[in-house]
Amino acid sequence: MSDAAIGIFDSGIGGLTVMRALVARLPDEEFIYLGDTARLPYGTKSGDTVTRYAVQAAAALTKRKVKMLVVACNTVSAVALPALQEMFAPVPVVGVIVPGAEAAVTAAPKGPIAIIATEGTVKGGAYVRAIEDHGRSIPVIQQACSLFVSIAEEGLLDGGIAEAIARRYLDPLLAAVPKPKALVLGCTHFPALKTTIAKVAGPDIKLVDSAETTAKAVEKILREKNIKRAGGKKPSHTFLATDAPDRFARVGEIFLGQPIDPGSVELVDLQS
Amino acid sequence: MSDAAIGIFDSGIGGLTVMRALVARLPDEEFIYLGDTARLPYGTKSGDTVTRYAVQAAAALTKRKVKMLVVACNTVSAVALPALQEMFAPVPVVGVIVPGAEAAVTAAPKGPIAIIATEGTVKGGAYVRAIEDHGRSIPVIQQACSLFVSIAEEGLLDGGIAEAIARRYLDPLLAAVPKPKALVLGCTHFPALKTTIAKVAGPDIKLVDSAETTAKAVEKILREKNIKRAGGKKPSHTFLATDAPDRFARVGEIFLGQPIDPGSVELVDLQS
Numbered sequence: 148m149s150d151a152a153i154g155i156f157d158s159g160i161g162g163l164t165v166m167r168a169l170v171a172r173l174p175d176e177e178f179i180y181l182g183d184t185a186r187l188p189y190g191t192k193s194g195d196t197v198t199r200y201a202v203q204a205a206a207a208l209t210k211r212k213v214k215m216l217v218v219a220c221n222t223v224s225a226v227a228l229p230a231l232q233e234m235f236a237p238v239p240v241v242g243v244i245v246p247g248a249e250a251a252v253t254a255a256p257k258g259p260i261a262i263i264a265t266e267g268t269v270k271g272g273a274y275v276r277a278i279e280d281h282g283r284s285i286p287v288i289q290q291a292c293s294l295f296v297s298i299a300e301e302g303l304l305d306g307g308i309a310e311a312i313a314r315r316y317l318d319p320l321l322a323a324v325p326k327p328k329a330l331v332l333g334c335t336h337f338p339a340l341k342t343t344i345a346k347v348a349g350p351d352i353k354l355v356d357s358a359e360t361t362a363k364a365v366e367k368i369l370r371e372k373n374i375k376r377a378g379g380k381k382p383s384h385t386f387l388a389t390d391a392p393d394r395f396a397r398v399g400e401i402f403l404g405q406p407i408d409p410g411s412v413e414l415v416d417l418q419s
Numbered sequence: 420m421s422d423a424a425i426g427i428f429d430s431g432i433g434g435l436t437v438m439r440a441l442v443a444r445l446p447d448e449e450f451i452y453l454g455d456t457a458r459l460p461y462g463t464k465s466g467d468t469v470t471r472y473a474v475q476a477a478a479a480l481t482k483r484k485v486k487m488l489v490v491a492c493n494t495v496s497a498v499a500l501p502a503l504q505e506m507f508a509p510v511p512v513v514g515v516i517v518p519g520a521e522a523a524v525t526a527a528p529k530g531p532i533a534i535i536a537t538e539g540t541v542k543g544g545a546y547v548r549a550i551e552d553h554g555r556s557i558p559v560i561q562q563a564c565s566l567f568v569s570i571a572e573e574g575l576l577d578g579g580i581a582e583a584i585a586r587r588y589l590d591p592l593l594a595a596v597p598k599p600k601a602l603v604l605g606c607t608h609f610p611a612l613k614t615t616i617a618k619v620a621g622p623d624i625k626l627v628d629s630a631e632t633t634a635k636a637v638e639k640i641l642r643e644k645n646i647k648r649a650g651g652k653k654p655s656h657t658f659l660a661t662d663a664p665d666r667f668a669r670v671g672e673i674f675l676g677q678p679i680d681p682g683s684v685e686l687v688d689l690q691s
Contacts, residue, residue, distance in 0.1 A: 185468050186458045191572075193663045196457050297569035300463075308583045315580065391465045418690055 149374045152177035152385070153365065154213030156204040159187035160395060161299070161335035162219025163402035165243060168358035169217070170384070172366055175375070177382040181208055182399075183417065185390035188296055189222040190265025190334065197267060198227040203417040205231050207387070209238060214374055217365060218242045221334050221357070222265050225273035239368050246364045247331055247357030248277030254353040255328035258285035261320045261352075263344075264333030266291040274333055288323055292316040292337070299336040300398055305343045313340070313347040321348065331355045339401055386412040421646045424449035424657070425637065426485030428476040431459035432667060433571070433607035434491025435674035437515060440630035441489070442656070444638055447647070449654040453480055454671075455689065457662035460568055461494040462537025462606065469539060470499040475689040477503050479659070481510060486646050489637060490514040493606050493629070494537050497545035511640050516540075518636045519603055519629030520549030526625040527600035530557035533592045533624075535616075536605030538563040546605055560595055564588040564609070571608040572670055577615045585612070585619040593620065603627045611673055658684040 153173075155166050159182045166180050181204050183189075189197045201223045205216055216238055218224045218231065224242030232240045251260045251274075262274045269291040278287050294312050303309050320327060330352050332338055338356050345354055369375045376382065388395040392412035399407045425445075427438050431454045438452050453476050455461075461469045473495045477488055488510055490496045490503065496514030504512045523532045523546075534546045541563040550559050566584050575581050592599060602624050604610055610628050617626055641647045648654065660667040664684035671679045 185464060191663070191666065192457060196662045294566075294569055294573055294575070297566055301566055303566070308580065308587065311580045311583060390468045391463070394463065 148214055149376050151212050151214035152179045153215045153217060154179050154181070154208030154211070155217045155219050156181040156183070156208060157219040157335060158182070158189035158222065159184050160399045160402050161296070163399050164335050164338045165217065165219035165358045165361055167402070167404050168362040169365060172362040173369070175378040175382055177376065177384070179208060179211055179213060179385040179387065181387040181415070182389070182395060184388045184395055188265070189220060190267045190296060191293065192267060194226040194267070194271065197222055198230055200417070201227040201231060202234060205235055205240070207415060207417055209235055213238065215365065215368065216240045217361065219335055222267040225268040225271040239372070241361065241364055241368065243335070243357040243361045244273045245277050246360035247333060247355065248274055248281070250357060250360040251329050251331045251355045252278060252281050252285065254355050258287065259323065259325060259327045260285055260287050260329045260331060261323070261327035262287060262289045262331045262333050263292045263295070263316065263320070263337065264289065265296065266293055268333055274331060288320060288327065290316055290320050292334070295340055296334065296336045299339045299401070302398070302401055304339055304401070309340060309343045310347060313343050317344070317347050327352055329353045329355050331357070333357070335402070387415045388412050389415060389417055420486055421648050423484050423486035424451045425487045425489060426451050426453065426480030426483070427489045427491050428453040428455070428473075428480060429491040429607060430454070430461035430494065431456050432671045432674050433568070435671050436607050436610045437489065437491035437630045437633055439674070439676050440634040441637060444634040445641070447650040447654055449648065449656070451480060451483055451485060451657040451659065453659040453687070454661070454667060456660045456667055460537070461492060462539045462568060463565060464539060466498040466539070466543065469494055470502055472689070473499040473503060474506060477507055477512070479687060479689055481507055485510065487637065487640065488512045489633065491607055494539040497540040497543040511644070513633065513636055513640065515607070515629040515633045516545045517549050518632035519605060519627065520546055520553070522629060522632040523601050523603045523627045524550060524553050524557065526627050530559065531595060531597060531599045532557055532559050532601045532603065533595070533599035534559060534561045534603045534605045535564045535567070535588065535592070535609065536561065537568065538565055540605055546603060560592055560599065562588055562592050564606070567612055568606065568608045571611045571673070574670070574673055576612055576673075581612060581615045582619060585615050589616070589619050599624055601625045601627050603629070605629070607674075659687045660684050661687060661689055
């Protein structure tokens with residue numbers, strides 16, 4: 148069981164930012180990453196559709212005997228986590244929303260906390276609820292930033308266009324009174340735009356990325372269940388995509404922070 | 420048969436620009452429009468996946484006894500048209516590429532012709548082949564403009580961001596020697612950005628939109644087959660979407676040019 152891989156899934160390639168944090172924190176673990184590139188993006192789709200797609204992705208990973216599931220997609224974490232946890236028990240299923248909310252509360256204990264995310268995540272209100280669950284009354288404001296996904300996938304990470312789009316979304320948040328003290332990057336694509344977002348947000352706002360805290364949450368569960376993989380044996384990293392493995396490898400490098408061999412990305416079908 | 424509806428399908432809502440031209444030219448016809456909003460966009464997906472999705476969409480429409488199929492999506496027209504024509508014969512299947520190429524050759528008989536489209540359409544090279552089929556040697560240059568889809572869906576049709584993105588894509592085309600005489604808007608989302616594209620392209624380049632010429636091609640087939648619907652009876656327009664009918668109605672208005680009642684958009688499942 149300890150030797151089994153950790154399954155990570157996402158609507159596409161953005162979740163590779165979460166895998167990057169996981170690999171850094173848990174270098175001995177094996178990972179199987181599944182990106183549903185044939186049906187991305189999830190962020191503009193309904194909760195029912197996102198849940199249906201997520202169940203198919205999780206089933207494909209549990210068939211490969213993973214010891215844990217990490218939902219790297221904020222939208223899936225926001226709308227489908229309880230359903231996945233119930234359906235795939237006893238395999239632990241970890242999302243990115245609760246770790247992200249915890250990091251935000253740590254960064255700005257009295258708030259206000261600003262959340263930027265996809266349309267689906269914002270509508271679902273999961274970050275707001277997760278912050279409320281801390282039992283304190285912390286002001287939270289949200290903003291959907293749909294274009295951040297497309298410019299990140301296009302590799303348009305900085306420069307005039309990226310900044311103008313960031314200003315369009317962030318200016319209303321920055322004008323809030325009192326001014327937010329923390330800004331949650333509530334979509335796995337957004338850390339790729341961190342430099343631009345930080346420039347527009349200014350030095351007084353802490354940027355909160357759930358990848359780090361999610362990796363911590365995963366490590367904690369591995370320890371509690373005593374299923375950490377022993378060191379010494381070089382771990383494998385497997386990539387699965389539902390479409391266009393070559394594009395996955397090419398664009399995925401932006402998010403994983405290291406090259407991906409196109410030949411190592413396996414094409415899978417979730418619908419059959 | 421004459422009373423049957425014309426089926427139109429697209430990856431999402433962009434194809435409503437084609438429906439708009441069809442309704443204007445053929446006001447007595449009934450239309451059933453299907454947008455595969457659960458799996459859009461197609462433009463960044465592989466040919467195999469796009470073909471599989473297109474066959475499912477066309478099958479859903481032929482089940483409803485349409486008399487003709489209009490493929491309003493450039494990406495589908497570029498990669499799947501022959502397969503659809505063979506599979507759904509004798510129902511005529513009309514794509515947007517050949518009418519678009521004809522319009523381009525009429526606008527600039529000696530070229531050069533510039534094509535802007537999605538990644539999938541550009542890679543497939545269907546516009547280049549369709550222009551070559553006119554038997555003349557007309558220079559053609561292409562540019563993928565993936566972000567145009569996202570900014571059009573966000574309703575970001577003009578202003579600084581839209582112009583900066585347009586310059587990013589068009590400047591290399593405009594720098595070509597000799598300068599292009601016509602610019603084909605090779606994606607159904609792009610006509611929504613026509614004002615911005617025209618501003619950046621300047622007055623010397625004719626913008627070519629395949630919606631108009633596709634509507635003409637459809638009218639020609641109706642006439643040849645003698646299956647035009649008689650006037651006098653108010654025709655119905657039906658909308659089907661595979662996800663988020665409310666978003667379809669809200670964003671669809673930008674492309675159809677008239678309001679869509681959210682209650683009139685029917686949710687359908689293409690996978691079962």
